Amino acid sequence: MCFKLCCCLRLGCCRAEDSSYSSFAPPSLTSFNMRTETDGFRLNFLPPMFNFRRVRPDDGNNGNNGNNGNNGNAAATDGRPSPGEEKPPNVVLSFHQLMAAARLCEAGRLLLEREERLFAAPQEREALVRHREEARALAADRGALRDLVLQTVSRSLDPDEEAGGGALEALASALRAVTQEEDRDRRWAQSGGEPPAWRPAGWRALHDAALRRLVEERMDNPAAAGAPQPGRSSLQADVCAMGRQLKEDLLHVVRAVRGCYPPGMDVCNAYARLYHRTFSARLRNITEFGLEDKDGSFLLQWVNEFYPEVLQKPELAGEIDVDALGKLLPDNVLKPLEDQYLSTQQGELSTFIGRVLQEAQQSWSKGEEPAREDGCFVSPVSYDVIQLINGMVTSAQRVVGDLHKAQSITSPLKDLMERFRIFQNDVMKQNKPNSRPAMKANLGCIEQFRVVLQENRHLFRQEVRENCLQVLADMKQSAHAYLLKPVHEGLKPHYRKLGTSDWLNKPVFEKLLAGIEKELQDLQGSIESCHQELVGRLHQEVTAEYLTRLLKGQVKLKDKEQQLKGYVTVKDNAESLDDLFLKMGSQEVRLKDILTKIAEVLKLQDLPAIQMQVASLGKDYPDLSEKHVSALLKLKTNLSRADRKTVKDVLTDTRSQHSGDADRPFFSGVVVK
Incomplete structure (x- = not known):
């Protein structure tokens, strides 16, 4: 089989350290020596579809004596070469065959050699027509290679079973092709000569644009999207689907794609930045239309809790500069959501405490005594309120990502504690038969509130804590005075x-x-x-x-x-x-x-x-x-x-x-x- 000279140039392996490539100098600095025979890329072992044998002109009887009709390298014993000395057939793959085999770096090397030959020296007038034709053919082949490289890059995140076997090898080859194109761009820029029309090719920029389109497409159509789970809105389902897609894709980059890239391209951080920006843009679009309370708090939780947890996974944390990414949403977008969430939480706390106090007051008004535990009067007021405060502030800290902001939820506690004091004063003033049991139960509430305010300071802002402690101290003082007054009256004759x-x-x-x-x-x-x-x-x-x-x-x-x-x-x-x-x-x-x-x-x-x-x-x-x-x-x-x-x-x-x-x-x- 014979091949055209323009497609069958000698190839080394497609590596940066290949001397035939690394020693390339721009045409203005070197001359090109045309070889008289068409050498090509040889493989000893190929699949059947690529099992070509190149026949040299001297194969068979080439005018020498009949005794020399066999290959000169074979032993002339019985007319057949000895098994130990027989060479496998030399196979040359053309540009299109390399493209079909997804050996894009080697295909690109062929094109670079064609470019080197075409533009190595000034063309004589009679050769200009042929030169232009070859240049057009080379440009067409370059376009085909570029498209296939970008297509391969665009399938970087497909699982191997979808992308076909050898997808990672093809991607690695495509990235080497990008690297060698970038190197050739730099060499032309340094040479000072007139480059081909396609220089600079800018394949790195094309690669980056392809990654950006890939990420945007995957975030717009996440694989996990579907019908919302029970209790979740469609917005929450969409955000979850995007977050899950982001996590799975970044893990795939770290586990598989990273190995195809040279270290200098820092692919893990490149993908992380693209996903961060895309996810941020999608969330900003969502917030522009106003959100219900549950959707707003869910979005805040993704920004401040779930998303950081994804990036802190051990596999990702070692490869991604999380601090450089910054927050998923800017402060001017987060603040309205935080204000809405915290205001809602404050309202819920006020409503709950008011209901708890109202139930205690109604029970006392009916003449009921507080419940007993281990012979002691107890009230559910403090227990219920403390549990709610602890849960709300802890949850709010995760949602808004800031303890000081979360503490603002307890701001209404000052007024609510005053309501508790008014209720206690009313109990003492009316002095019903069940007032003393109620006051003994209240002492337990006061103590439990005091312990929480002193030992769980992180739940409260300082002014709220100090104000509530003062109210509680006054309540305890008045409760003691109320309970001890009849004791002193009974002891007065002895005094x-x-x-x-x-x-x-x-x-x-x-x-x-x-x-x-x-x-x-x-x-x-x-x-x-x-x-x-x-x-x-x-x-x-x-x-x-x-x-x-x-x-x-x-x-x-x-x-x-x-x-x-x-x-x-x-x-x-x-x-x-x-x-x-x-x-x-x-x-x-x-x-x-x-x-x-x-x-x-x-x-x-x-x-x-x-x-x-x-x-x-x-x-x-x-x-x-x-x-x-x-x-x-x-x-x-x-x-x-x-x-x-x-x-x-x-x-x-x-x-x-x-x-x-x-x-x-x-x-x-x-x-x-």
Whole structure:
């Protein structure tokens, strides 16, 4: 078989390092030496359709002696070549055969050699006609190769079973063809000579445009598109389909297509940028028509949660520069969607809390007592509200991608907490039979709200958290006062005898202890932590009342013996009171220490020792005033006014040097006239 010279030039392998190509110099710098025989591309093993044998002119009897009619390379033993020395037939593939075999780089190399021959040297006048004809033929073949290269690139993302076997090999060959065309463009530009009409060919730009069209087509017609799933709108189905197509295609690029590209083309990031821009453009188009709440929140979730999760997949994260892509939608598009979503969430939170409070109020108005759990009154108000707040803020953070924005959902909580306080005040004011159980249940709600506000700060903005904590502190204070008021009224007859001669000489305090123990039984019903705090509050108030009565000065300790007796009485009372309240759950162990130090002042006779004891009290309790010290010292009638002033001066100096436990005042509750 013979081939035209223009199609059958000698080929090496299609690699950049091939010396016959890499040593190419532009026609202005080199001359072209025409070979007299038409060499071609030889393959030793080909499929049957390409199993051509090239017959040389010297095959058979070529005018030499008959003994030399066989191939000169064969051994002349029995007239046949020996098996070890027999060569396979040399096969040459034409340009069109290489195209049919999808060996596009090798086909392109043939065209480059034809171009080199045609434009290597100036043409004589009689050869110009033939030159123009060959150039037109070459341009036509180049167009065919270009179209097939772009077609191959456009099928880059088809699975192998759809694209046909060897699709990746064909793609790799097509990309090498693009690379060698770009190299030839650069060489022509550097040569300064007059290039062919098709130079620069710009195949890299054509390749990039083909990828862009490919991505846009796949995002416009995603494979996963179909009927919406139950509960999803058609818009949500479309966005999901595009997102799924993007993910699958990028994974295919990383797993398969990447290996066909030279590293310098950075194909993974190229595809990522194209998909990012295309997906962004499609989503922007969707937002222009206004969205329902559910569709808007779904779109935000794709932008801030689902899409970043796709890019952070281990296979993709190592190949794609995610930070360089930026956000899927710009801020001016996202802000209206975020405002719409957050406003809707705020409204839902307000509605829900209002409904929870209304149900609690209706239950109390009907005379119903709160439910009991483990013998304690409980209310669902705090549990339901806390669960909703936690879920809404956590979800909003994922949807809008910003915790500070998500926290704005809880802004209505300030007003809603005020509604809770108004409801509690109404319960106390009306003082129905079920009001005390309701208040015990409310103490549990207040504590649960407080814990969440202090330990889950990320759910709230600072001003909301501080405002709500203040409201809760006031509510707890008023609830304690309401529950303890009847207790103090029951103990009032016993209070009156404290600090009197009867208290000093008769078992008055034992009756007070018995009364306290009885009243404490009626305080039960709150959850354990709240009950302990309530009992501790009673412990502190009883101790303050004890000192208030003592400092009224109804009893006078005139000498050392009476002062010692006063010391023993106060000390014994402190221990008995402490034992009772600790047994009932109080944690206020400091109160025993206060009474013990007061008793020490009564016992001491030496003025410097009294000064040291008062200084110790002032250091530990900054709310201890000069009035308190003066009333205490007046019980010791053997102290002069000057002595009392000396002791009070020590207190003034001590308070200026030490802050003490200012957060837990005690003496401010001890009333001294």
